[in-house]
Amino acid sequence: MSIEPRAKVAPERVLPGPVPMTPETAAQQRVVQRICARVAPAGLDIGVGELPPGGLQVWIDTAAPVGAQESWVLYHRMAREVALVGWHCEADADRLLVLGWSAACLHNRVRLLQSGLRRLNDFEPTAQRAVQVGGLTPGDALDGQPPALLVANVCAAIERRLRWPERLAELDGFERSSGLPHLQLLLAQVVGLEAKVAGACEEHLVMARVLARAVCEHYARHADLSRAQREVLAEARRWVHASSMIRGSATARPGSNGAGRPHMGLAERRIAASVINHGVPRATPAAVTPRSGNAGINDGINDGINTGIEEDAR
Known part of the structure; x- marks a missing residue:
């Protein structure tokens, strides 16, 4: 009675896990979280996560749904405040995207x-x-x-x-x-x-x-x-x-507001x-x-x- 040799089992493939967040991205996330928390109404939680291509995404993290008009206004308010730091932002009624630095x-x-x-x-x-x-x-x-x-x-x-x-x-x-x-x-x-x-x-x-x-x-x-x-x-x-x-x-022009002085x-x-x-x-x-x-x-x-x-x- 002949027995065929057991075929070698291929080693189990280990799928790559999530890439850890870089310290720069983590610091940026904390800053965006602080800004959005200040803008958001009291009692409304804001979630901030990493965007796979690069950057961050911000969303309203509540169990109860928020109206489209209310969320649109809130996301654009947060986008305005975050953009004042220097980041390019894109907002709609679903989320806020915080991308890289913008020269403008x-x-x-x-x-x-x-x-x-x-x-x-x-x-x-x-x-x-x-x-x-x-x-x-x-x-x-x-x-x-x-x-x-x-x-x-x-x-x-x-x-x-x-x-x-x-x-x-x-x-x-x-x-x-x-x-x-x-x-x-x-x-x-x-x-x-x-x-x-x-x-x-x-x-x-x-x-x-x-x-x-x-x-x-x-x-x-x-x-x-x-x-x-x-x-x-x-x-x-x-x-x-x-x-x-x-x-x-003391002899400045009456209409001058002192903008030229340090x-x-x-x-x-x-x-x-x-x-x-x-x-x-x-x-x-x-x-x-x-x-x-x-x-x-x-x-x-x-x-x-x-x-x-x-x-x-x-």
Whole structure:
């Protein structure tokens, strides 16, 4: 009895598994997730996954179906915010596609950052909101409210109004690069402008913290909130308007908004306000003229500004 030899069994083929996500793609996914979560309404989950050809896809991750019109509007809102970072996006009623870097979108971000830096050169709105101490009216009292809590609320409100700190925080830990030289140059310009905008926002927060604390201190002396607000705001305007007190800018054209001047930080403004021979200073309105017996207010504010800047530098 002859037995045929057993045929050799071919080894089992192992199918290739999913390719692991690269660190760059994972970082991009986290950034897109943060942006879309901010844009989406509360309680609506957003899913972000890798797109096989390259890039990311975003979808509404909910069990209940969302109307076509509502999803179309939401996807286009997310596309607008994501494109502001510099990516090319395509949106419809079903999903959002986030593709590679776009030169047009990066140029738009450069213009947006430059415009934001010019707006941040105006400290007057921040000073006016800071002395309000969280929207309190002159008839309100600060008794029984911790000054630290009031100052923290003021800084949080100023940070929300500036908007840039939240948007720049969404890019934390994301290293941007491109293999194309012209895109890499644009990315470098964007990163540099973002650093300047972040520094300018921090100066606004330092000023808000110092002025709010000064209002609380002056209120503790005479229990008059309206008077404390007038005193602090009047003395703060010396260095808030320091850029127009420098020789050359005081004679600028009336229609000029100062767009050609570089951004002046708090340290430069404090120095400019302390120099005597710097042209004609801006007159302080009579409504906010400090009352007698308030010597040293400006020194206290300047000391607070110096301390805040030094703490942030450390």
